[in-house]
Amino acid sequence: MxxxxxxxxxxxxxxxxxxxxxxxxxxxxxxxxxxxxxxxxxxxxxxxxxxxxxxxxxxxxxxxxxxxxxxxxxxxxxxxxxxxxxxxxxxxxxxxxxxxxxxxxxxxxxxxxxxxxxxxxxxxxxxxxxxxPPGQALRRNGAQAGDDVWVSGVIGSAAAALAYRQGRLFMEQIDAAKVLPALYLPAPQIALGIALRGIATSAIDISDGLLADLGHILERSSAGARLEFAALPVLPVLQAYLHEPVARECVLAGGDDYELCFTAPAARRDAVRAAAETAGVAVTRIGHITSGPGLTVVAPDGQPLPVDKTGYDHFDE
CATH class of the missing domain: 3.30.1330.10 (PurM-like, N-terminal domain)
Structure with missing residues (x-):
């Protein structure tokens, strides 16, 4: 059998x-x-x-x-x-x-x-x-103070779809239909990863949540980061729900995005954009690496945004 x-x-x-x-x-x-x-x-x-x-x-x-x-x-x-x-x-x-x-x-x-x-x-x-090729792997430990922090595609959609399915986030059915594909049919960013060889100083895929996964880069690189919440790329349909705490949590800590979060020197911004164009993927600069420890998310009013959860816990009940 x-x-x-x-x-x-x-x-x-x-x-x-x-x-x-x-x-x-x-x-x-x-x-x-x-x-x-x-x-x-x-x-x-x-x-x-x-x-x-x-x-x-x-x-x-x-x-x-x-x-x-x-x-x-x-x-x-x-x-x-x-x-x-x-x-x-x-x-x-x-x-x-x-x-x-x-x-x-x-x-x-x-x-x-x-x-x-x-x-x-x-x-x-x-x-x-x-x-x-030897020496060209994108690793987690190369982020340097002053590097830009980038993400590919849009984030938060898959987590929002799951929250909708679980009844934790109310969305109009027509809106939910626009985020559900991200949960069921993720697209790995293979072409972008290859194009970023020799450009990115560190990289990770966003599987457990933006803050949790970027946190792995910061830990391995002995660095911190400052992110601008208003810069985070989300679908317009999800943008309309960001007044809800659960929707903001989906964007920052929801996971299941399978986009790339990576760092690169500010002087390589044109190279990053060219790599993204070669791969046919949108990328967004969302913040920068700091020399001191810690990860801060800044709200549109310039104040630090309180963050209760950073990502998915595989052992959380």
């Missing part, structure tokens, strides 16, 4: 691997002179997605969140492994999941080279592998 499921839904040609699905291990040969970037993420039903969510959407998101980590390092995606625990062998669910997974994989040139299946609570674990 297990091998039939694998063969039916997950065995595809892998011309970029020495050996793909079908043996005890995959055999991979990185391109000459390249380093491997490896990341793993796990998604659990009831924690990261709901039982009623589309299996195709779950397949898309499960791979997208891993590719977002590669994007944050400036890596080019190459391969992935996929392990799934299933309550039962549900052929229709797996077929739809595989459609979403492989649609994302084909978009970014990823080959599935192995994995595992077993019975258990619905859990998806993916390891994604990319390549990057």
């Amino acid at each position: 297990e091998f039939d499921l694998i063969a039916r839904h997950f065995t595809r040609a892998t011309p970029g691997a020495v050996l793909g699905v079908g043996d005890d291990c995959a055999l991979l040969a990185p391109s000459p002179g390249m380093q491997l970037a490896v990341t793993s993420d796990m998604l659990l039903e009831g924690r990261h997605f709901a039982p009623q969510d589309s299996p195709a959407g779950i397949g898309h998101k499960a791979l997208a969140v891993n590719l977002s980590d590669l994007a944050a390092m400036g890596a080019t995606p190459r391969w992935a492994t996929l392990s799934i625990a299933l309550p039962a062998a549900d052929d229709a669910w797996l077929a739809a999941f595989a459609r979403g997974f492989f649609r994302m994989a084909e978009l970014h040139g990823i080959e599935l080279v192995g994995g595992d299946t077993t019975r258990g609570p619905l859990t998806i674990a993916i390891t994604a592998i990319g390549e990057i």
Whole structure:
């Protein structure tokens, strides 16, 4: 049964691997002179997605969140492994999941080279592998005082969609429809990460919330930051709800954006904008790195904005 499921839904040609699905291990040969970037993420039903969510959407998101980590390092995606625990062998669910997974994989040139299946609570674990030239990885520890802080795309939409779904944020149905895709179909910023090689001094993807993830850069870089709340890029439909504390929390600490937050010297602003144009992605300068510790968000009136929550806690009940 297990091998039939694998063969039916997950065995595809892998011309970029020495050996793909079908043996005890995959055999991979990185391109000459390249380093491997490896990341793993796990998604659990009831924690990261709901039982009623589309299996195709779950397949898309499960791979997208891993590719977002590669994007944050400036890596080019190459391969992935996929392990799934299933309550039962549900052929229709797996077929739809595989459609979403492989649609994302084909978009970014990823080959599935192995994995595992077993019975258990619905859990998806993916390891994604990319390549990057030595010395060009975007890391978290390079931010310097005076660097600009940038984000790609818009933030807060996915968290607002979840808050709406949970009944914590009232939105008109027509407005909610504009933020829901961000929750279910995130787009990893692979092209931007690659374009920022040699320009950005640090980078991270926004998975747990802007303040929490930027906080990781500040911790590793022994620096602080000052952000302008009015500069944060949000959809116009969400802008209309920012008088609500929960909406402001979605923007600052909601997570699930999978945009890039990165730093670069002020002298490289033109290079950042050129990289963004090459990648076809909008970027916004939202603040700057400070020499002293701490992260301050400044309200439009110039006063520090009180922040009760900085991001998603994986162990919070």
